Amino acid sequence: MNADPQAKAGQPVLKVDDLRTHIFLKRGTVQAVDGVSFHVNAGETLGLVGESGSGKSMTSLSILRLTPKPGARTVSGRIEIDGINVLDLDEETMVRDIRGKLVSMISQDPMTSLNPVFSIGDQVGAAFRYHDLVQGRSAIREAVVNVLRRVRIPSPERRLDDFPHQYSGGMRQRVVSAMAIACSPKLMIADEPTSNLDVTIQVQIIRLLREIQKETGVGLIFITHDMGVAANICDRVAVMYAGRIVEIGDVETIFANPSHPYTQGLLDSIPHLGRRRERLYSIPGNPPDMQNPPSGCRFAARCPHVMDKCRSEYPPETTVAPGHMAACWLVGKSG
Amino acid sequence: MILEIDNLVKHFPVGGSFPFGGSKGEVKAVDGVSFGIGAGETFALVGESGCGKTTIAKLILLLEQPTSGRIIFDGTDLTSLNRKQVKEYRRNAQAVFQDPYSSLNPRMKVRDILAEPIRAHQTMGRKDLERRLDEVLEIVGLPERAKRNYPHEFSGGQRQRIAVARALTLNPKFIVLDEPISALDVSIRAQILNLLEDIQKELGLTYLIIAHDLALVEHVSTTVGVMYLGNLVEIGPTAQVFDDPQHPYTQALLAAVPRPDPKHGLSEQLATGEIASALNPPSGCKFHPRCPHVLDVCSQDYPELRRIGESRAAGCHLLEERSA
Numbered sequence: 001m002n003a004d005p006q007a008k009a010g011q012p013v014l015k016v017d018d019l020r021t022h023i024f025l026k027r028g029t030v031q032a033v034d035g036v037s038f039h040v041n042a043g044e045t046l047g048l049v050g051e052s053g054s055g056k057s058m059t060s061l062s063i064l065r066l067t068p069k070p071g072a073r074t075v076s077g078r079i080e081i082d083g084i085n086v087l088d089l090d091e092e093t094m095v096r097d098i099r100g101k102l103v104s105m106i107s108q109d110p111m112t113s114l115n116p117v118f119s120i121g122d123q124v125g126a127a128f129r130y131h132d133l134v135q136g137r138s139a140i141r142e143a144v145v146n147v148l149r150r151v152r153i154p155s156p157e158r159r160l161d162d163f164p165h166q167y168s169g170g171m172r173q174r175v176v177s178a179m180a181i182a183c184s185p186k187l188m189i190a191d192e193p194t195s196n197l198d199v200t201i202q203v204q205i206i207r208l209l210r211e212i213q214k215e216t217g218v219g220l221i222f223i224t225h226d227m228g229v230a231a232n233i234c235d236r237v238a239v240m241y242a243g244r245i246v247e248i249g250d251v252e253t254i255f256a257n258p259s260h261p262y263t264q265g266l267l268d269s270i271p272h273l274g275r276r277r278e279r280l281y282s283i284p285g286n287p288p289d290m291q292n293p294p295s296g297c298r299f300a301a302r303c304p305h306v307m308d309k310c311r312s313e314y315p316p317e318t319t320v321a322p323g324h325m326a327a328c329w330l331v332g333k334s335g
Numbered sequence: 336m337i338l339e340i341d342n343l344v345k346h347f348p349v350g351g352s353f354p355f356g357g358s359k360g361e362v363k364a365v366d367g368v369s370f371g372i373g374a375g376e377t378f379a380l381v382g383e384s385g386c387g388k389t390t391i392a393k394l395i396l397l398l399e400q401p402t403s404g405r406i407i408f409d410g411t412d413l414t415s416l417n418r419k420q421v422k423e424y425r426r427n428a429q430a431v432f433q434d435p436y437s438s439l440n441p442r443m444k445v446r447d448i449l450a451e452p453i454r455a456h457q458t459m460g461r462k463d464l465e466r467r468l469d470e471v472l473e474i475v476g477l478p479e480r481a482k483r484n485y486p487h488e489f490s491g492g493q494r495q496r497i498a499v500a501r502a503l504t505l506n507p508k509f510i511v512l513d514e515p516i517s518a519l520d521v522s523i524r525a526q527i528l529n530l531l532e533d534i535q536k537e538l539g540l541t542y543l544i545i546a547h548d549l550a551l552v553e554h555v556s557t558t559v560g561v562m563y564l565g566n567l568v569e570i571g572p573t574a575q576v577f578d579d580p581q582h583p584y585t586q587a588l589l590a591a592v593p594r595p596d597p598k599h600g601l602s603e604q605l606a607t608g609e610i611a612s613a614l615n616p617p618s619g620c621k622f623h624p625r626c627p628h629v630l631d632v633c634s635q636d637y638p639e640l641r642r643i644g645e646s647r648a649a650g651c652h653l654l655e656e657r658s659a
Contacts, residue, residue, distance in 0.1 A: 051520040168609045198383035198547070200625075201609060203591040203602045210601075225521050228550075228593035232601055251597045262522075269525035271554035273592050276574065279532075280554070282525035286490045302522075 013186045013219040014040040014063070019077035021055075021062045024070075028291040032058040032072070034243040037317075040187065040219040045210075047234035047251070048223045053287060054240040056223045060189045063221075064103060065094050082186045101131050104180035106190040110172035114164040120175055121160035124148065127182035143182075150215070151178045151208060170201040174208065181212055191223045206233050227270055231255055236323075239263045242288050242298035245317075249324035259326035262299045297328070305330055336371040336407075337509060337541050338395070343368045343404035345390050349614060362613045364390040366565035367404070372558070374508075377535070377542040379556035379573065381549060381588070385613055386562040388545045392511050395543065396430055397421060408509070426456050429502035433514035435494035439486040445497055446482035452504045471500040474534060492523035499530065503538070512544040516551070528555065549592050553577050561585045564613055564621040567640065571647030581649040584622045620652065628653055 021033040033055040040046045048056040061067045062074050065086060079086050081102055089098065099105075107113045115123060124144045128134040134143045141160070148156035151174040164172060173193060180188055190209065194202040210233060213220055224230050230237055231251060238248040239260065247260040258264045268281035285302040288294055294301065300310040309329050318331040346361040365387040372378040380388040393399040395406060397413060406413040408424060416424060429452075432438040439448055449468050453459055459467070469479050475496040486494055495515065502510050515531065516524040532555065535542060546552050552559060552573070559576050561569040561584065569582040580586045587606035594602070606625040611617050617624050623633035632652050640648040641655065 051522055053520075170609050198610070199549070199591040199593075200383065200587055200604075200606045202593070203604045206593070207601065207604060226593065227521075227595040231595050231597045231599070232593040255595065255597050266522060267595065269522060270595060271528075271548075271550040272596070273550040273553060273589070273594060274577070276553060280525040280528060282529055283522040284526075286492065286523070287520070 011042050012039040013042050013082055014221075015078070015080040016059075016063070017078040017080075019059065019062055019074065019079060021058050021067055021072060021074045023058075023068075023072045025291075030290045031243050031293060032290065033062060034293070036077075036240075036243075036245055038238050038245060038248060040221060042186070042219050043213065043217040044235045045213065045220040045222050045233055047230040047237040048221060048240060049225065049227065049230050049237060050240035051225055051287065053242075053290065055243040056240050057191055059240075060105070060191055060221060060223060063187075063189065064099055064105060065089075065091075066099075096131075100127055100185070101183045102185055103187045103189065104183070104185045106173075106176050106180050106188065106193045108192040108195055110169065110176045110196075111164065113176055114172060116164055119161050119163055120148075120167065124175065124179050124182060127179055131183050133183060147178045147182050148175070150181065150212070151175070153178070169197055170204060173197065173205050177205075177208065177212065181216065181218070184216060185218060187219045187221070189221045189223070192225070193222075194229060195224070195226070202229070209233065227255075227267065239266070242293060243290060244298065244327065246299065246328070247324075247326040249320070249326075253321070253324050259320045259324070259331050260299075260328050261303045261305055261330070263326075265302075265304075337374040337409060338372040338543070339405075339407040340371070340391070340395070341369050341405040341407065343391065343394060343406065344402045345387075345394055345399060346402045360614055363565045363616060364613060365394065365401075366616075368562070368565075368567050370560050370567060370570055372509075372541060372543060374541055375535075375539055376558055377544060377556045379544045379546060379552040379559045380562060381546060381552050381559060382562035383547065383588075383610060385564070385610055387565045387613075388562050389513060391562075392430075392513050392543065392545050396428065396511055397424070422456065426505045427507050428509045428511070429505065429507040430511040430513065431495070431498050431502050431515050434518045435486075435491060435498050436518070438498055439494055441486055443485070444482065445484055445486070448486070448497065449482070449501050449504055452501060456505060467504065471503045474503060474537075475500045475530060490523075491519050492526055495519060495527050496530065499527075499534070503534070506538075507540070509541045509543070512542055514546055515544070517546070517548065531555070549577075549589060561588065564611065564616050566621060566650065568622065568651070569647075569649040570640070571643070571649075575647060581643055581647070581654060582622075582651050583626045583628050583653070585649075587625075587627075620650070630656070 017037050019033055019036045023030040023032050036059055050056050063079055086098060121144050125140045128140050128143050134140050145156045153159060153174055194205050222233055234251045237251050237254045238245045241262050247263045258267055265283040269283055283302055288298050296311040296313050297315050300306050315327045315329045317325050317327045320326055320331055343365055344367055345365040346363050348361055349359050382388050394401050401414060450464055453464060468482060472479060472481055477496055516527050519527060544556060556573045559573045560567050563584050569576060569585045580589055590603035590605045605627055608625045619634045619636055620638050623629045630652055638650045638652045640650045642648050
């Protein structure tokens with residue numbers, strides 16, 4: 001908002017390189033995130049899509065260094081936010097300078113991310129107080145009204161002293177979005193922010209996030225399992241399966257020309273509105289056990305094009321076209 | 336018609352503070368809904384949270400007593416059945432619920448989960464029972480040895496197969512599917528959907544499906560009823576309703592669905608604001624505060640369902656304007 005958003009567009013605000021976050025349990029180790037690399041540019045939205053257990057939420061928690069303790073630990077890799085490697089920082093610095101200030105998060109359920117016993121004004125104001133951005137009660141109040149106005153809450157000066165239960169589900173998600181943009185972060189992580197909302201409200205929140213992004217030039221990671229939502233909001237999409245990114249590319253490319261058999265299967269197995277078909281394609285089998293992932297390609301057991309090589313060796317990330325990568329032995333082979 | 340619902344009403348009283356009793360008001364969860372389901376049909380009820388679709392499913396399954404109205408199954412009124420007749424009805428009408436993690440008892444083996452409905456309804460010899468269990472397991476695509484395991488040993492998709500098998504053990508005519516795939520992983524959903532379609536064809540079942548995913552509803556259902564705040568606002572053959580929605584709410588709902596196609600552009604926002612409280616619904620047409628085409632009359636008179644053509648109906652004052 002203060003700086004010109006266009007000037008920085010296109011610069012990466014986040015670089016993740018070979019991230020590995022494992023969960024150590026008594027009965028074994030779950031390789032929740034196992035060698036994930038991607039970047040997010042200023043002003044763009046990267047979608048992380050995949051089903052539960054694919055590692056998309058664990059990836060975002062690793063970026064914030066908020067992986068559940070004890071148990072989960074980032075064992076290797078590099079996470080650079082605005083040029084700072086956050087894996088080198090201590091907890092105090094993370095709290096003071098990174099979380100909420102440089103990176104913010106919008107979670108799935110706005111009711112649990114808001115405290116029921118504090119007023120909306122108090123909670124949104126906490127961001128300003130905590131990071132010492134605004135001083136004085138009336139100045140904070142004014143800043144809160146401004147930020148609530150930016151997320152299109154009608155007459156914010158009157159709704160400031162209300163409590164979360166007096167807000168509807170869609171309005172609560174707007175409040176959470178206001179808290180996320182309060183400190184003008186460089187990066188926002190939205191973890192299934194619309195999954196609990198009805199479709200007519202979902203479309204309002206998606207539109208709001210896109211507007212906020214246009215105004216501020218923030219980089220956004222949008223986690224979802226809904227391919228429809230991903231097609232609506234993302235500029236680029238990374239498809240995750242069993243702890244790895246199997247395909248990444250522009251949203252148009254991923255939907256029109258998917259190269260990885262998992263992406264293809266996923267797109268074929270969802271019903272499309274207005275396209276009545278006799279039968280949906282169904283991906284056979286179940287996702288692999290992450291404590292004992294198969295040695296080769298993790299999708300091999302469910303893949304219709306599986307070859308011997310797939311079962312023994314994990315396919316390298318292969319460039320299909322500039323900006324479009326897929327991890328599959330078939331890529332480049334058939335042209 | 337295998338099932339007919341006639342002016343069904345369910346109001347839940349909302350209590351005042353405890354020592355003084357008295358009721359503060361009523362949540363009008365279902366407020367005068369009528370429709371019929373033909374044998375072999377898949378009827379879908381769609382709508383957003385709080386529209387009353389799940390309450391209707393509960394009323395049909397006799398898990399709630401209606402405030403007024405009738406539910407007629409195969410010619411008999413369900414609201415006046417005695418206990419024995421209710422039991423007979425339950426043999427014919429079964430349900431599959433949303434979450435297979437909570438709908439299967441974790442302390443029971445699959446054998447007991449599947450045998451429970453049979454044991455409750457009839458006496459069957461051990462051998463016959465085992466044979467029946469193997470039959471239903473085969474229908475849902477699970478191996479016979481699954482009987483010896485507990486629910487936690489199965490994945491979500493397999494658990495939902497067990498729930499479907501349990502619904503089938505008594506050879507019902509009619510199954511209520513309450514959000515049958517929304518708790519499952521995306522790559523598993525198509526498996527269960529296809530399974531449900533196959534079973535329906537094979538056994539000639541009638542389905543009532545409750546869902547909020549419109550693309551899914553368009554895919555599976557033959558007839559659709561769109562609900563808003565306790566009322567049916569539009570009903571008709573699925574293909575016709577989805578191709579040419581008549582009620583502004585149906586239009587807004589369909590426009591808001593995000594399409595898995597980036598070329599389609601951003602979903603449209605036709606309805607403004609949010610769903611009103613069912614405790615204090617707006618006067619007249621309940622959708623009027625959010626409607627882009629609102630007229631003066633909308634806030635005063637409730638628009639009754641009007642027939643459109645042979646098999647469709649919608650409740651909107653605009654349709655009267657048009658035909659007048």
